[in-house]
Amino acid sequence: MQFAVGWSGSLNVEEGECVTSALCIPLASQKRSSTGRPDWTCIVVGFTSGYVRFYTENGVLLLAQLLNEDPVLQLKCRTYEIPRHPGVTEQNEELSILYPAAIVTIDGFSLFQSLRACRNQVAKAAASGNENIQPPPLAYKKWGLQDIDTIIDHASIGIMTLSPFDQMKTASNIGGFNATIKNSPPAMSQYITVGSNPFTGFFYALEGSTQPLLSHVALAVASKLTSALFNAASGWLGWKSKHEEEAVQKQKPKVEPATPLAVRFGLPDSRRHGESICLSPCNTLAAVTDDFGRVILLDVARGIAIRMWKGYRDAQIGWIQIVEDLHERVPEKVDFSPFGNNQGPSRVAQFLVIYAPRRGILEVWSTQQGPRVGAFNVGKHCRLLYPGYKIMGLNNVTSQSWQPQTYQICLVDPVSGSVKTVNVPFHLALSDKKSERAKDMHLVKKLAALLKTKSPNLDLVETEIKELILDIKYPATKKQALESILASERLPFSCLRNITQTLMDTLKNQELESVDEGLLQFCASKLKLLHLYESVSQLNSVDFHSDTPVSDNDLAILLRLDEKELLKLQALLEKYKQENTRTTVRFSDDKDGVLPIKTFLEYLEYEKDVLNIKKISEEEYVALGSFFFWKCLHGESSTEDMCHTLESAGLSPQLLLSLLLSVWLSKEKDILDKPQSVCCLHTMLSLLSKMKVAIDETWDSQSVSPWWQQMRMACIQAENNGAALLSAHVGHSVAAQLSNNMTEKKFSQTVLGTDSEALTDSWEALSLDTEYWKLLLKQLEDCLILQTLLHSKGSSTRNSKVSSLQAEPLPKLSVKKLLEGGKGGIADSVAKWIFKQDFSPEVLKLANKERDVENPDEPKEGINRGFFEVSEVETDLGAIPDLLRLAYEQFPCSLELDVLHAHCCWEYVVQWNKDPEEARFFVRSIEHLKHILNAHVQNGIALMMWNTFLVKRFSAATYLMDKVGKSPKDRLCRRDVGMSDTAMTSFLGSCLDLLQTLMEADISRDEIQVPVLDTEDAWLSVEGPISIVELALEQKHIHYPLVEHHSILCSILYAVMRFSLKTVKPLSLFDSKGKNAFFKDLTSIQLLPSGEMDPNFISIRQQFLLKVVSAAVQSQHSVTKERDPSEEAAAIAGKDQDWPVLAVDLAHHLQVSEDVVRRHYVGELYNYGVDHLAEEAILQVHDKEVLASQLLVLTGQRLAYALLHTQTKEGMELLARLPPTLCTWLKAMNPQDLQNTEVPIATTAKLVNKVIELLPEKHGQYSLALHLIEAVEAISIPSL
DSSP states (O other): OOOOOOOOOOOOOSTTOOEEEEEEEEEEOOOSTTTTSEEEEEEEEEETTSEEEEEOTTSOEEEEEEOOSSOOOEEEEEOOOOOSSTTSOOOOOEEEEEETTEEEEEEHHHHHHHHHHHHHHHHHHHHTSOOOOOOOOEEEEEEEEESOSEEEEEEEEEEEEOOHHHHHHHHHHHHOTTOOOOSSOOEEEEEEEEEESSSEEEEEEETTSSOOEEEOOOOOOOOGGGHHHHHHOOSOOOOOOHHHHHHHHHSOOOOOOOEEEEOOEEEOOTTOOEEEEEEOTTSSEEEEEETTSOEEEEETTTTEEEEEEOSOTTOEEEEEEEEOOGGGSOOOOOOOOSSSOTTOSOOEEEEEEEEETTTTEEEEEETTTOOEEEEEEOOSSOEEEOOOOOOBTOOTTGGGGOOOOSOSSEEEETTTTEEEEOOOOGGGGSOTTTOHHHHHHHHHHHHHHHHHSOOSOHHHHHHHHHHHHHHOOOHHHHHHHHHHHHTOSSSOHHHHHHHHHHHHHHHHHSOGGGSOHHHHHHHHHHHHHHHHHHHHHHHHHSOOOOOOOOOHHHHHHHHTOOHHHHHHHHHHHHHHHHHTOOOOOOOTTOOTTOOOHHHHHHHEEEETTEEEEOSOOHHHHHHHHHHHHHHHHTTSSOHHHHHHHHHHTTOOHHHHHHHHHHHHHHOHHHHHHOTHHHHHHHHHHHHHHTSTTTSOTTOOTTSOOHHHHHHHHHHHHOSOHHHHHHHHHHHHHHHHHHHHHHHHHHTTTTTTTSOHHHHHHHOOOOOHHHHHHHHHHHHHHHHHHHHHHHHOOOOGGGOSOOOHHHHSOOOOOOHHHHHHSOTTHHHHHHHHHHHHHTOOHHHHHHTTHHHHHHOTTSOHHHHHHHHHHHHHHHHHHTTHHHHHHHHHHHOTTTTOHHHHHHHHHHHHHHHHHHOTTOHHHHHHHHHHHHHOOOHHHHHHHHHHHIIIIIHHHHHHHHHHHHHHTSSOOHHHHHHHTSSOHHHHHHHHHHHHHHHHHHHHHHHHTTTSOOOOOOOOGGGTTOOSSOOHHHHHHHSOOOOHHHHHHHHHHHHHHHHHHHTTOOSOOGGGGSOHHHHHHTTSOTTSOOOOOOSOOOHHHHHHHHHHHHHHHHHHHHHHHOSSOOOOHHHHHHHHHSSOOOHHHHHHHHHHHTTOOHHHHHHHHHHHHHHTTOHHHHHHHHTTOSOHHHHHHHHHHHHHHHHHIIIIITOOHHHHHHHHHSOHHHHHHHHHOOGGGOSOOOOOHHHHHHHHHHHHHHSOTTSTTHHHHHHHHHHHHHHHHHHO
């Protein structure tokens, strides 16, 4: 049971007032349909201001009363109880309110009517806002308690009438020996207070001595009609407008004076201070706690203390009243009385519950002078709740129909957050002399001890047990004793049977009236079970062997298959066996077909001569089935005898079929190794099917037989597909045989001349069941092939790194799972297997060679490359390509290559999302995406991937990189994007691939038709979630420019991460329109940047692109071979982007001059000394003149390094011979900008010639170039 907060809020109306006491009173329903049940609960709250306010469960104020100006100390309630016998005075319901020197008691009936009226008014006012009904006023009495120092708690005992003797004694005490005594004893209301001086005070108020006071009831509902009434009435405070409220608060309502009531007597103890008092449910006893750690039991009528408990400081107390259950009494021979029940009325026992928080113990004591009957360790911070009342508003008629809906007492444990209640058996209140139950419990304990002892003499133990169980009087205890005997593991079977038989015989010999019917039935049913166990055990122990070998021909005839079909079935099962061999642990004492008697009795039960199986687990069900059938299936026990025994025991054929199939389907390994078991199953199934209630005689061949439907359902749900397929073949064969026999009976006159054997073999009566069998066999065959594939494994050495996600075992398949998995269920299960094995997409293609040949439109390059890649791992695959090919043939629609790639793509990205560190999963997902041939599917899958998994992480990465203005550190990447920096680099690269694939798919989708998603005939009844491919085809068209816009951003982010670029804020490269369009739905049309861009933006973009080109050339051609981790990650992730080409492409989209980027690329290549690549790149440059002047500077830097920095003698001489202008120019060069200074002079000579080629003759630097040629030649001659 869960508890929740119903309402919380502030209740104080006046400034500084606090809650001092609270009470929940359930109010009885007035509806006929729910007479005597609670309708709603009123919450009564007392405040320090003296107000008592009444609320609904939702905190709505109903009415408020100011009956005394002192703080409220305690609220207590008394509700109606039916008097137990005629001498007890019927008590009125009341609410009592304790103040420091007064008690106010509100009449329960008056309060009930007022609260109902107020609640109705609140509901009406909430609906219309203008109705007003004045509820009846509250009737209350107010007593001023005198001659007592302090009062802490109180108990209102109710109306009592003294006996004549007590009346005389009281009159003498008060008035002396001359006091006059009335003829009829007066009725008095009794109150007991606890506090100090006296410690306990007894007050008696004579009924009729004062008239009840009437208070005006103020409705707590604001309306225009009530404002006048609000100003006039007294004794309440409700909801008003602000100025009215202030006025009323200043002028307090009139408070009626209290009627003085002197204490009649008390328990004077000047040093003892009472803390609480708790009245018993019968109003005869009260328990009081004090500051000395004592609990004192008071006799309320006599006013004396009758018992004291020590050592209970801060104790909390409550009561439990238990009514005797008459059915539990010992049946005795008594004379039948004409007056009602011969057993007399139910007795009532009262128990005192004491919770001692200092010791953390809860104790239950029998009153008045009884022993402690229970003690529980419960913790030191609990709270004992004892309301002491039930429902308000009941009377002697309605309370009879009321079943208690609340706990009498409960313990709230704030540490564990639990609520506990206490149940006490009635017999604990009885003394040992009178209690037959106590004697019985003693015998049960003795029996339990006897069952635990290890005795060598079992006959002696058996005799003792028989004596004990026969001595027990109570039928319920006798049943409990027999249950414990039957559950014993020490007693042998014969012992259990003898004891049960003895008890049964004893019961039968007793007179019928004194025998408990329930015990007799229980005993009889257990005896039947014991006899059944004995019969089955005997059949299993008989040495019965039918070891005739089964030939393939016999098997084919039995299963109604031709030779080819049988060979195919055997081949399938052999493959399944090979792939499905898993090492299982078996213990030496694990014997199939053996079941202890204790377990057997726990599993079965009789109900009206029908034997049923209790709700037990799957393993227990199989164990029971094995006990009945395992030996039969192995040909080691007589099948006919077993079926006859079980049928006569009352087990229904349906239950037996269920047990048989559970054994067969769970023991697959043993069954597949022993073909003879198929014949045994055939025999067993034939016998079960011929039982009386198995197949309805009125069954028509055009309707579905429930018997065979039950068997088919078991096969459909089975996860051991090999055993399921075999059992389905057997079922189909037996069903066909029975169907033919029935048809033969009906049409015997037409086929008299036909050979009966030929009829059963080749001719099969058509029926609806036959069609269902054929469908099931096809489904099971498909499922078996699929399961075989999913169990197969590639070489484990292929990939040393295996993720924990890939190590998770695949769930076993069943026809039911495939039927409920939706159209994509089959492809999804294969995709999970591919993910687990981590096969390349090319492997799927390899197994589908034939289909590839049929597709001439497919680019040949892809195929060749695919086969080249696959050939490397082909040796590791083993039988997998063959199994895949078989699965493709079996599921031509469900495992169509595009569908399979789509599911693999989705599976990989789902698994990547679970662990984003595994970047290779995302890379593999994109590979599968690229292998999807149909652009419609490709587009949908890519769009779904983007929206579901990528866009949030992508936007987080963008904002993070824009914030830090460089490639972020690992810690920041993990915090904001949820992955490491290396994983994020790979992620951005894969995102770029996805966006480019999305754009390509959008271009080609108009040329390709939408694919038609078919389903195989056997799987047309598939239900379940919509497949990924269907969802993909429902996706909208993308807005191409928006995807392109995102791909530009992705390229920028990837470049920043890939090359760890500094001082780059990606979003600063875009204007406001560009920024606003990011991370919007890719199918929506957004306002994108158009027209001429601001030159400032273009300048920033150009700087960025030149940075990218420089970084790309550096990473490829740097002389130092030290690579940073991000580059290694990029290398691992697969081929890197062709960054210079990408930079030129970005330049085109970012309105940057492409030629500037190309020229910078050429310059960088020369800078790194890769002249041969630079010469090729020059061909792409348009403005050759500008390039030539840039290269001239680079040549000068190389020469300056060669002549000025090497400081050789030859160099100095050559420098002297050069023209002065050239010398000056060379000296101005800074060779430090060169990244590679080790370039041969011959290569530089080529560069100078290239510059001369590119420079026009009229160019200002042409002469300088000519001088350079001479200089280079002069340098190169000495080296020659």
